[in-house]
Amino acid sequence: MSAVRVGLNNIHAAILVKDDVTGVEYEAPFKLAKAIEASISPNANEETLFADDGPSEVATQMGAIEVELGLDAISDEIQAKLLGHKINSDGVLEKKAGDQAPYVALLFQSATSDGKSKLYTLYKGKFKLPERNHSTKNDSPEFQTDTISATFLRRDFDDVWERSVYTGGETVNQAVVDAWFTEVYEPATNG
Template structure:
């Protein structure tokens, strides 16, 4: 059947893919999908024997996907491309940003009047080009094209899942976007502990401050706006640097100079801190400690 329509673009960040299972973050909907082009790549080889072709084999490589959207909001750009939205609401792109693996889903209307439901399961997006121009005497629409490369999942080798309403045994249309096909969705907020602990006293003035999370967090949320250390008496911020551990579970604040002796401090991690699935801290983490 010919494809005559396209709608309901969704995505979810892949948070786990190993021999034990597959997990995705919250599924987000982005309105305004215009086109989608899926190009699987394969490598073929033929064995020749007895003066002729005897056997052939084909191996699937990566799958290139181009999705055109009327617009990609900044919060979705940050999630899909690994960028950061700072405390002023500005999307900041850095050369060190790393796009996460995501799944994308959509619906395609067929000429039969029935729908084809699609999930592409594990891909990374490239930073899209900007095509801007001045206003003319007639409307010109500027769209955003996302180019993604998809590979198979480690857990089950799957890379594409489709449900076709022309197939009478397919009954999952109503729940297609409740979860990514074959995976589960992480909706649990991360928790955090601190060193020093809340209420600690006699803390050495040359200490660092450490937040340890129950799961990996988004590197893009590790900013000075989301992790603060301040003097309790007047709220003045302590200058210092933040470092995220390799497993993305620990954030260390190292002050530019030693803490002042016999002084109370407050350390805060805000609810803008999110895990890889996009779940935010349930509430600000506030820790009071006093130096020796």
């Protein structure tokens, strides 16, 4: 029986340092902010071949994965890391037209109805400049939280775009679960 997702927390990112035919390398994961919501939308392109007066074959090609995160507040330091901005010597966040967002991995946790959780990692994506909305105070407080979007894709090294693990699985290596947010998960190689 599968447990149902009932929560979201521990949203982290890790800068992708290397992704080529020789391997992958990431910096240590860092927490983005408090999680409100996450939407992950994989895109697949599908084509149907018609032959003998009907559908005969279907081919599917994986496309980009669109991600949208709702967070309580994205700090200047996190914006600088995710979007390639700089914090100057006065502690002010500077955004320049030529800033380039680095590729990152995205890690997060979703609590399940049985008290366990499911851990996820998306392996290669870039965040986009977030929209900002501001409104004046009125008689009732209104929270103005942050939303940021990213596009993820498969890695060059091994075509992997996501891995996940259910922490209540009977064969799950507990060391993998314990280290999920301290380093980007890569399976052990047998050789």
